[in-house]
Amino acid sequence: MRIAVPRGALMREALDLLDVLGIDTAEVRSNDRKLLFEESGLITMRPSDVPTYVESGAADIGITGKDVLAEHPERDVYELLDLGFGRCRMVFATVDGEDPAAEALRRLGSMRIATKYPNMASAYFEKTGRQVEIVEVKGSVELAPLTGMVHGIVDLTATGTTLRENGLVIREEISVATARLIANPVSYRVKAAEIDAVVEKLRGA
Ligand SMILES: Nc1ncnc2c1ncn2[C@@H]1O[C@H](COP(=O)(O)OP(=O)(O)OP(=O)(O)O)[C@@H](O)[C@H]1O
Numbered sequence: 001m002r003i004a005v006p007r008g009a010l011m012r013e014a015l016d017l018l019d020v021l022g023i024d025t026a027e028v029r030s031n032d033r034k035l036l037f038e039e040s041g042l043i044t045m046r047p048s049d050v051p052t053y054v055e056s057g058a059a060d061i062g063i064t065g066k067d068v069l070a071e072h073p074e075r076d077v078y079e080l081l082d083l084g085f086g087r088c089r090m091v092f093a094t095v096d097g098e099d100p101a102a103e104a105l106r107r108l109g110s111m112r113i114a115t116k117y118p119n120m121a122s123a124y125f126e127k128t129g130r131q132v133e134i135v136e137v138k139g140s141v142e143l144a145p146l147t148g149m150v151h152g153i154v155d156l157t158a159t160g161t162t163l164r165e166n167g168l169v170i171r172e173e174i175s176v177a178t179a180r181l182i183a184n185p186v187s188y189r190v191k192a193a194e195i196d197a198v199v200e201k202l203r204g205a
């Protein structure tokens with residue numbers, strides 16, 4: 001079985017869980033440039049690429065954040081288990097003080113919002129009846145309102161440090177995300193016993 005493992009924030013705890021399954025993660029832990037580990041069946045990648053590899057069948061199962069899955073609901077993967085770790089919140093934030101986004105809405109009838117999650121952000125503001133123009137950025141989203149490029153951001157926060165260090169405050173909480181175990185639908189049928197055994201072990205872990 002081939003398993004897609006997220007690098008970055010989710011990696012250490014994902015590998016700890018794979019240890020529970022009896023998979024040897026030592027080589028992955030000791031080599032942060034190599035990507036495919038033939039013996040253990042592990043392939044490592046950015047969390048946002050995990051559903052792509054799992055949907056294509058290049059990996060049978062994988063671990064990624066709920067936020068990644070929510071941004072791309074069209075991906076044909078099964079979500080099997082909430083793994084509990086990697087907990088963070090998707091929030092709407094602006095600079096501290098008088099809310100520039102509310103002000104823009106009043107003045108212009110619309111606000112500019114920077115995010116790495118354009119689909120989730122659009123859906124949220126549509127649901128709450130506000131007109132927005134989404135500016136997609138690839139990272140360090142907190143910079144966008146500080147430069148005057150946008151009136152607010154939609155981004156993930158865990159400790160709140162990045163928001164605080166950049167003078168931003170949470171105005172609204174949109175959702176909570178944790179790491180999820182996902183599977184390729186065909187793999188799930190063909191390797192049902194093996195994948196069910198993984199789910200049971202991880203549920204107990
Ligand atoms: N404090 C946090 N900030 C952002 N993401 C977090 C945090 N805590 C846990 N996560 C989870 O980790 C994932 C992001 O991990 P990481 O920051 O390593 O990726 P990235 O470098 O942003 O890569 P990608 O291009 O896939 O977004 C998120 O999708 C989320 O599920």
Ligand SMILES: O=P(O)(O)OC[C@H]1O[C@H](OP(=O)(O)OP(=O)(O)O)[C@H](O)[C@@H]1O
Pocket residue numbers: 138139140141142155156157158159160161162163
């Ligand atoms: O609330 P905190 O604990 O400070 O964590 C939140 C920060 O972490 C993430 O960024 P990441 O390090 O993934 O970099 P990025 O902004 O380039 O995606 C997220 O996008 C926030 O910027």
